[in-house]
Amino acid sequence: MQFGVFSVSDITRDPTTGRIPTEKERIDASVAIAKKVEEIGMDVYAIGEHHNRPFFSSSPTTTLAYIAAQTERIILSTTTTLITTNDPVKIAEDFAMLQHLADGRVDLVLGRGNTGPVYPWFGKNMQDSVNLTVENYHLLRRLWDEDVVNWEGKFRTPLQNFTSTPRPLHDVAPFVWHGSIRTPQVAEIAAYYGDGFFANNIFWPKEHYQQLINLYRERYEHYGHGRADQAVVGLGGQFYMAKDSQQAVKEFRPYFDNAPVYGHGPSLEDFTSQT
Structure with missing residues (x-):
């Protein structure tokens, strides 16, 4: 890893x-x-x-x-x-x-x-x-x-x-x-060539990404590159580090709340649980 x-x-x-x-x-x-x-x-x-x-x-x-x-x-x-x-x-x-x-x-x-x-x-x-x-x-x-x-x-x-x-x-x-975050054809071409599949999971909900990853793994095995669980998957996410979780949430919240992609949308807590 x-x-x-x-x-x-x-x-x-x-x-x-x-x-x-x-x-x-x-x-x-x-x-x-x-x-x-x-x-x-x-x-x-x-x-x-x-x-x-x-x-x-x-x-x-x-x-x-x-x-x-x-x-x-x-x-x-x-x-x-x-x-x-x-x-x-x-x-x-x-x-x-x-x-x-x-x-x-x-x-x-x-x-x-x-x-x-x-x-x-x-x-x-x-x-x-x-x-x-x-x-x-x-x-x-x-x-x-x-x-x-x-x-x-x-x-x-x-x-x-x-x-x-x-x-x-x-x-x-x-x-x-x-x-890819939504396109089955991209998962298919990654599986066909035995390449890696990157699910940039910085949007919600995670269940959507899981479907694409499962498709990629199944097709990877279908094309003879190895077992489905050997397929190479990358995930994007976010982290913010502080001395404890409470301080991290306090310091990061204004950045999350005003982010150009998901700011003024889901709460930090909802976003965290669903990604």
Whole structure:
């Protein structure tokens, strides 16, 4: 089992001070947090991809390469890389390069994204989201697994005798997680390839995630990768640490109550019990 810290790279007002950090401050903080993750003995640091405010992480591989130069042990990952709007060729190239720079300490979580306007910004249609996910990942796997690729699909120009460079480090592709909070097709493709499935359980209720995880485990065994209980599952969650639980709740409550995603919604207690 691995434990780590991830960020979606949001820039939000501190409800206790009223101050909003600058982009520079949040970017520097992400590097500091990653170094602290390694210092305290955790396993993974990951950062998301967004192309709109209030987020700053439009180029996670750039950030992770910088962090790789200042760490030695932790796995560096994304949460998530957009498989729908990124070109699979560029994903193959960027993460193979990051692999070499980080001496193999690289994972990535692929996801469809939850920001509708990002699709037309990159010339895509949100209605094609699931089909883009499936086609792009099939191509990405071939780009990593085959030296020479001939390919034709629906959503990008064909490839003829194409070789993605650099090749994956030691000819082993980065470990891939498929992230989803609602899409059975994503659990299916993760199971088909024997990849990991990441259920980002930061929303409620947990029963919804359990259904997707059970589907993924069943299909993982169906495709012959091992027993269902050997399938690799990742979970997202939140923690806040203090000297005792009462102090932790007191200090964290204003941040929860004003969070951009679930603030002014469920109570902290209801949210905790249902995630």
